[in-house]
Amino acid sequence: MLKSAIIKNYNNSVLLNHYTKRFYSIDTLKSKTNNKNVINWVEEQAKLCKPDKIHICDGSNEEFERLTSELVQKGFITKLNPNKRPNSFLARSDPSDVARVESSTFICTKDKVDAGPNNNWKDPKDMKATLNPLFDGCMKGRTMYVMPYSMGPINSPISHVGVQVTDSPFVVCNMKIMTRMGDEALKSIKENDKFVPCLHSVGAPLKEGQKDVAWPCNSKKYIVHYPEEYSIASYGSGYGGNALLGKKCFSLRIASVMARDNGWLAEHMLILGLTNEISGEKKYVAAAFPSACGKTNLAMLTPTIPGWKVETVGDDICWMKFGKDGRLYAINPENGFFGVAPGTSSSSNPNALEAIKKNTLFTNVALTSDNDVWWEGLSTPPMKAVDWHGNEWSPQSGIPAAHPNSRFTAPISQCPVIDPSWNDPKGVPISAIIFGGRRSSTIPLVYQAFDWKHGTFMGASTASELTAAAEGTLGQLRHDPFAMLPFCGYNMGDYFGHWLSMEQNSKDASKLPKIFYVNWFRKNKNGKFLWPGFGENSRVLKWIFERCNAKGEEGAQQSPIGYIPAKKSLDLDGLDISKDSLRELFSIDKNEWLNDLSSMRKYCSQFGNRLPKEIENQMNQLENRLNEY
Ligand SMILES: Nc1nc2c(ncn2[C@@H]2O[C@H](COP(=O)(O)OP(=O)(O)OP(=O)(O)O)[C@@H](O)[C@H]2O)c(=O)[nH]1
Ligand SMILES: O=C([O-])CC(=O)C(=O)O
Ligand SMILES: [Mn+2]
Numbered sequence: 185m186l187k188s189a190i191i192k193n194y195n196n197s198v199l200l201n202h203y204t205k206r207f208y209s210i211d212t213l214k215s216k217t218n219n220k221n222v223i224n225w226v227e228e229q230a231k232l233c234k235p236d237k238i239h240i241c242d243g244s245n246e247e248f249e250r251l252t253s254e255l256v257q258k259g260f261i262t263k264l265n266p267n268k269r270p271n272s273f274l275a276r277s278d279p280s281d282v283a284r285v286e287s288s289t290f291i292c293t294k295d296k297v298d299a300g301p302n303n304n305w306k307d308p309k310d311m312k313a314t315l316n317p318l319f320d321g322c323m324k325g326r327t328m329y330v331m332p333y334s335m336g337p338i339n340s341p342i343s344h345v346g347v348q349v350t351d352s353p354f355v356v357c358n359m360k361i362m363t364r365m366g367d368e369a370l371k372s373i374k375e376n377d378k379f380v381p382c383l384h385s386v387g388a389p390l391k392e393g394q395k396d397v398a399w400p401c402n403s404k405k406y407i408v409h410y411p412e413e414y415s416i417a418s419y420g421s422g423y424g425g426n427a428l429l430g431k432k433c434f435s436l437r438i439a440s441v442m443a444r445d446n447g448w449l450a451e452h453m454l455i456l457g458l459t460n461e462i463s464g465e466k467k468y469v470a471a472a473f474p475s476a477c478g479k480t481n482l483a484m485l486t487p488t489i490p491g492w493k494v495e496t497v498g499d500d501i502c503w504m505k506f507g508k509d510g511r512l513y514a515i516n517p518e519n520g521f522f523g524v525a526p527g528t529s530s531s532s533n534p535n536a537l538e539a540i541k542k543n544t545l546f547t548n549v550a551l552t553s554d555n556d557v558w559w560e561g562l563s564t565p566p567m568k569a570v571d572w573h574g575n576e577w578s579p580q581s582g583i584p585a586a587h588p589n590s591r592f593t594a595p596i597s598q599c600p601v602i603d604p605s606w607n608d609p610k611g612v613p614i615s616a617i618i619f620g621g622r623r624s625s626t627i628p629l630v631y632q633a634f635d636w637k638h639g640t641f642m643g644a645s646t647a648s649e650l651t652a653a654a655e656g657t658l659g660q661l662r663h664d665p666f667a668m669l670p671f672c673g674y675n676m677g678d679y680f681g682h683w684l685s686m687e688q689n690s691k692d693a694s695k696l697p698k699i700f701y702v703n704w705f706r707k708n709k710n711g712k713f714l715w716p717g718f719g720e721n722s723r724v725l726k727w728i729f730e731r732c733n734a735k736g737e738e739g740a741q742q743s744p745i746g747y748i749p750a751k752k753s754l755d756l757d758g759l760d761i762s763k764d765s766l767r768e769l770f771s772i773d774k775n776e777w778l779n780d781l782s783s784m785r786k787y788c789s790q791f792g793n794r795l796p797k798e799i800e801n802q803m804n805q806l807e808n809r810l811n812e813y
Contacts, residue, residue: 243366
């Protein structure tokens with residue numbers, strides 16, 4: 185009787201006082217912030233989602249401990265062997281909730297053309313009419329967690345803040361690692377500051393007495409962005425890219441729109457510091473590769489060539505704004521790594537292995553008999569393990585033990601090669617930008633743009649063979665301009681235009697980063713990689729570094745597609761690679777390139793009059809150069 189009376193009052197929006205009395209935690213929020221918009225927005229979400237409880241996250245280690253122990257107690261996650269991996273946990277997702285769902289990801293603008301052919305679109309009013317009944321009561325039986333967070337160093341002029349509400353404690357634990365989340369972030373949101381509101385629910389309300397499951401989610405999923413109001417609503421998934429809304433939803437889809445509106449760049453790029461230890465000179469490089477194409481690996485690379493050092497600023501996202509000196513300064517808006525586990529090993533990426541030794545959350549990897557984690561490529565397979573479905577597994581099982589998109593979530597500060605400036609509010613000045621994709625043919629190991637316009641065209645023409653990071657057919661080639669196809673929050677034609685406009689926005693175009701394209705994934709006729717990759721990619725970084733310092737064509741040779749390394753300018757000392765492989769790695773096949781170009785033309789035609797004229801010019805110029813070749 186009493187309970188139903190409370191629920192009745194709770195559902196009645198007029199009885200707000202009554203409701204705040206009961207839910208002391210809104211008072212907690214009020215005691216911590218004087219930003220009325222934050223308070224009102226959280227109240228509105230509570231009224232809509234109707235959680236049993238509200239918890240305002242402070243972002244402390246105690247909070248993390250409490251939430252993880254609760255999840256362990258319920259049997260929803262597994263505590264790993266504390267002697268091997270202190271304060272680390274394994275979660276197994278629902279088998280249907282293992283990757284981003286691009287087909288259920290929407291950009292809701294008033295005009296469809298503003299979302300572009302690169303996005304699923306729905307009118308914001310219609311989308312809200314669809315979502316409201318879904319969110320209504322979606323947190324019944326659960327706690328609503330309120331997470332204020334900063335993307336980027338607290339109070340940096342390049343950073344931006346958000347507030348996410350969620351009914352998933354596992355999401356809270358991930359967000360604590362991936363962002364600067366809690367009291368400090370809330371304090372940085374001043375009285376009249378704007379923030380990005382992020383509503384998230386796994387879409388699995390609990391009826392009274394209903395037993396919960398380890399990974400609640402809903403077969404109906406909606407990952408929704410309202411670029412015109414800089415806000416996000418995500419329903420039905422607990423998986424990283426769909427649920428940690430600071431990541432792809434805010435830092436790329438919404439931030440790309442903020443960046444367009446204000447003359448900066450929000451990109452799917454790693455950031456690394458590269459030092460020539462002999463001269464002492466250091467440069468920062470940003471690189472965009474599609475999902476699961478090597479950003480984390482390049483960001484933490486251990487050079488195989490002596491005298492060179494790589495340090496990590498970020499492995500996935502990069503925000504760049506112009507500094508007073510006219511250069512582009514970058515921050516990594518994130519505070520952790522959400523990395524692909526399979527393939528990570530002491531030979532491919534020892535620094536990542538070091539970074540995930542403690543305080544790490546694992547999703548969908550295998551569990552060994554001594555309560556540690558394992559995945560394909562880590563080491564020789566264990567005799568037996570528990571696979572990501574929770575079933576007994578042995579090497580004879582004939583299926584992978586870890587999901588190909590299984591991930592680790594680890595604090596960036598644990599990376600042994602973390603850059604001293606990774607948390608600097610000023611950001612780091614970028615000297616070179618690299619694009620790349622997974623291409624088994626056509627694209628050489630490395631080449632350089634003639635200028636910014638040509639570089640923009642190179643970014644626009646990025647294409648890659650599909651990986652497990654998204655739904656779709658593995659291996660299929662798709663255009664993925666700037667590695668932003670799933671992440672650009674507006675019409676990609678306009679996005680090309682925005683990149684081109686950076687040349688005019690810069691006070692001095694000569695200070696813009698130099699632009700390069702790389703391909704670690706070219707294969708020979710037997711399907712074997714021609715280039716050893718990983719640490720050996722330092723050879724390519726060295727060439728890029730030297731090209732940034734070079735006068736004119738020093739170290740380079742003109743080709744129809746751009747500058748390629750001149751003879752002997754790529755350091756191959758001590759590398760075991762055949763002359764044939766090298767020739768193949770750098771071969772430029774006119775017909776393959778013309779095919780690529782015609783595929784690009786076809787791809788670009790969908791943007792209609794939103795495609796900048798300059799991109800057409802670039803395509804025509806490339807065609808002319810190829811025909812003369
Ligand atoms: N052959 C080859 N494979 C590589 C290289 N670098 C990375 N990989 C493989 O590519 C896969 C994904 O690499 P990551 O570095 O995690 O990719 P990412 O771009 O950070 O991925 P997201 O987190 O999805 O954005 C792993 O299986 C790596 O082993 C390389 O230089 N050569
Ligand atoms: O967002 C995710 O799920 C992981 C990621 O970095 C990507 O897919 O690029
Ligand atoms: Mn990514």
